[in-house]
Amino acid sequence: MRRVIKFTKMRYVMFLLSFLVIGGGITGTILNGGYNLGIDFQAGLNQRVQIAPVAMTVTYTGKGDASLEMQASMLTVVIRGEHGVKKYPFKLSKTVTMDQLAQDLNKIDGITTEVKTDGGVSVDRLTAGLNYPLVLSAEPSYLNVVSSKTAVDVSIDKVRSALAKMGKPQIQVIGKPQDQEFQIRVGDPTGSEKTKIESEVSSLLEKAFGRHVVVVKLSNYVGPKFSSTLAQESVGLTITALVLVLIYLWFRFKLAYGVSAISALFHDVLVMLGFIGTFRLEVNTTTIAAVLTIIGYSLNDTIVVFDRIRENTGLLRGERFSRIIDVSITQSLSRTIITSLTTLMAVLALYFFGTGPIKDFSLNLIVGIVAGTYSSIFIASPILLGWTNVVKKKNVIKSGDADKIKAFEEQQKLGSSAEDGSAKSSAIIPKADRKLRGKRKKKK
Secondary structure, X not given: OOEOOOOHHHHHHHHHXXXXXXXXXXXXXXXXXXXXEOOOOOOEEEEEEEEOOEEEEEEEOOOOEEEEEEEOOEEEEEEEEOOEEEEEEEEOOOOOEHHHHHHHHHOOOOEEEEEOOOOOOEHHHEEOOOOOOEEEOOOOEEEEEOOOOOOOOOOHHHHHHHOHHHOOOEEXXXXXXXXXXXXXXXXXXXXXXXXXXXXXXXXXXXXXHOOOOEEEEEEEEEXXXXXXXXXXXXXXXXXXXXXXXXXXXXXXXXXXXXXHHHXXXXXXXXXXXXXXXXXXXXXXXXXXXXHHHHHHHHHHHHHHHHHHHHHHHHHOOOOOHHHHHHHHHHHHHHHHHHHHHHHHHHHHHHHHHOOOHHHHHHHHHHHHHHHHHHHHHHOHHHHHHHHHHHHHHHHHHHHOOHHHHHHHHHHHHHOHXXXXXXXXXXXXXXXXXXXXXXXXXXXX
């Protein structure tokens, strides 16, 4: 028969350990100057750029105003003059080469082109940015093309190196690596240097990879007010989730169970935040997602234990509540360990093979899984025991029965020795007859 592990006997040591870990995390965060906030929670620039070689140049020396538009699979030259508006559409097809497109454009009065890349490249690889439509003039306008090579000329490491002067911007690969498209996030603590940062990003990239090769596909600037609102909403979302969990557990079990579970969840969140602050991990919306994920994971683990405690409270009548808790945790221990290890293996794979935000997200989950497993055993159930003992003491005192009060006080003085019991059989998980229902009852 399986022996009962006396988890409740270790509760004060574990409370002290949790206090030291959380206190150490708070101290480490303060010594590091607070949290390393990402641009999700502070002002900053969010750009999507593509490093694309120049395919051809286009100049216009005719009468009127000319522009070049590129939408979907169509390139259109628009000329506005005294005689109205004329449009010259060209389909960007795989069967049309750069040389053929240049010849067709040169047929338009005033347009002159010069192919700068392999003339046999298909025109469907042309790419446009936020600077479109291009205003054509005697000064060359540049058309860029996505590289047709399978090899990557510009890697994410090269982009990081090029932007190293800007501190530690967040950089992420978008799409296929050979397309050389990147998401770049640069923080702006002052909240007033949007134009300067945009200009600096473009100049540093062009300095590293060549002039006119940077195509800005998307550019968003998060202001101080918006980032502050996002931070408040994230905190509000987390608190709302905890309140809803408390209400659910209140109805599912009792208030004592709900408060104990919420205390364990606060423990897990504080451990995670202490780790994030101490090791200067970036705090962004991915961090909030990790925290909410761990709240759900830890809650599920705690409910499994609480459900077993509630069941054993009816099956093991007459046993001390501390022993019922020990029995329940011991019975669910194998399930808890197997679930945690299985989840941890998947998250470790994400950590070792992932990059960028995925790596940080998985690291937060690793810490959260360890903290959640620990708290469901050593925090939630002992708090439930403490709550139950306090309520029991109040009820005994309220009854006014001197004998009951004296007996209860003597039991409290005995402490752990009274809880553990003296008989050897107390170390064994007791058998309890369960009521058989339905088909199992008929079969018997």
